[in-house]
Amino acid sequence: MYTQRIPDHQFGFRNKHSTIQQIHRLCHTIYTAFEAKQYCTSAFLDISQDFDKFWDDGLLYKIKHILPLYYNLMRSYLSARTFHTRVKDHTSITFPITAGVPQGSVLGPILYVLYTSDRPTTNCTTTGTFADDTATLAAHNDPLKATQYLQYHLDLLQEWLHKWRIKTNAKKWVQITFTLWKGLCPPIFMNNTELPVGNTIKYLGMHLDQKLNWKEHTVKKRKQVKLKVKELYWLIGRKSPLSLENKLLLYKTSCCCTNPS
Numbered sequence: 001m002y003t004q005r006i007p008d009h010q011f012g013f014r015n016k017h018s019t020i021q022q023i024h025r026l027c028h029t030i031y032t033a034f035e036a037k038q039y040c041t042s043a044f045l046d047i048s049q050d051f052d053k054f055w056d057d058g059l060l061y062k063i064k065h066i067l068p069l070y071y072n073l074m075r076s077y078l079s080a081r082t083f084h085t086r087v088k089d090h091t092s093i094t095f096p097i098t099a100g101v102p103q104g105s106v107l108g109p110i111l112y113v114l115y116t117s118d119r120p121t122t123n124c125t126t127t128g129t130f131a132d133d134t135a136t137l138a139a140h141n142d143p144l145k146a147t148q149y150l151q152y153h154l155d156l157l158q159e160w161l162h163k164w165r166i167k168t169n170a171k172k173w174v175q176i177t178f179t180l181w182k183g184l185c186p187p188i189f190m191n192n193t194e195l196p197v198g199n200t201i202k203y204l205g206m207h208l209d210q211k212l213n214w215k216e217h218t219v220k221k222r223k224q225v226k227l228k229v230k231e232l233y234w235l236i237g238r239k240s241p242l243s244l245e246n247k248l249l250l251y252k253t254s255c256c257c258t259n260p261s
Contacts, residue, residue, distance in 0.1 A: 005066055007117055012131030013109035019204040022130050026137065026203075029126045030178045030212055033139035039177060040139040041146045041185035043154060044201050046172035047116070047132035047161075054100045055165040059115050066114055077107075115164070120156035124149040130204055143177070143185040151188050158190055174198045178210055 011017040033040035056078050064071045081097040101108045112131070121127050128135040136157075138149035161168065168190070175195040177184045187194045200209045200216045207217035 005117060006113055007119070007121070007129075009121065009127040010113055010117070010129045012129065012133075013113055019130055019206075022128050023204055023206050026126070026128045026135055027208075027212065029137050029139070030208075033178065034180055034212070036139070036141070037181070038139045038141050039143040039146045039179045039181065039185050040137055041143070041150050041175065041177045041188070042135060042137040042201075043150060043188055043190075043195060044172070044174045044176070044203055045134045045136075045157075045190070046169040047134060047166060053167075054111070054115060056099055058164050059101075059111060062115060062118070063111075066117070116166075118160075120153070120160050122149070122153050122156070125153045127153075133204060135203055137178075143179075143183065147186045147188060150185075154188060154190055174201050176201050176208070176210060178208075178212060180211060 006014065011019070011022040030040050060071070060075055060078065063074045067074070078101065081102070082094045083097055084094045085092040101111050109131075116129075119127075119129075124138060126137040128137075136150060136153055138146045138153065140146035140149065160166075170190075170193065173190060173193075173195045174197075175185075175188055176198050184197065187197065189195065200207055202208075207214075207220050209216045
């Protein structure tokens with residue numbers, strides 16, 4: 001069950017694993033489906049389990065199996081924690097902390113990866129995760145078959161989420177069918193709820209459309225750059241006291257540093 005401590009599909013909190021690399025990985029799967037003239041149906045989910053809501057007993061159970069030599073140390077680290085609130089000169093009574101990991105801790109991201117390392121995968125689907133942002137893809141010549149592959153994966157995932165007391169943010173569920181053909185794949189369900197169908201999806205700062213032609217992404221990013229330039233016009237405009245070299249440098253910096261998300 002715990003043969004691999006960090007799964008290959010998890011790119012969050014890992015050295016030399018960026019959002020762009022995860023996007024390339026998923027796009028490769030989609031383009032491969034295009035070349036094979038297949039339907040690639042996908043589910044994009046948001047796992048809303050924050051670091052402060054971990055099920056401590058479940059986390060310790062996994063640590064005992066994944067890192068048995070560190071179990072006693074981590075049990076001491078996570079146990080007998082308390083908190084209180086102070087407002088000016090007044091302090092509340094002390095309350096026990098029964099879930100989660102210490103906020104702002106170095107171990108927080110590592111423990112998150114370990115806690116979610118055994119999430120189910122199948123041979124018929126491709127999973128991509130970056131922290132709590134999750135994408136699952138299934139491709140086949142028959143759209144019904146592709147949906148069956150994806151639904152089976154989601155059924156396993158739903159059971160796993162319930163077992164380990166992990167919640168998802170249903171407001172961010174989206175199903176999208178990547179294909180060069182007409183028509184869509186049948187609907188898929190999570191918790192007996194049909195996932196909304198979208199024509200585009202924003203994943204890790206990139207806007208992916210059904211045909212993966214990047215038109216939507218280009219339009220969105222151009223708007224972002226225009227807004228950023230407008231905000232900085234008082235510095236890069238004609239009346240700015242900056243030199244031309246500094247204006248160009250500032251403009252290039254603002255374009256490169258535009259928040260992709």
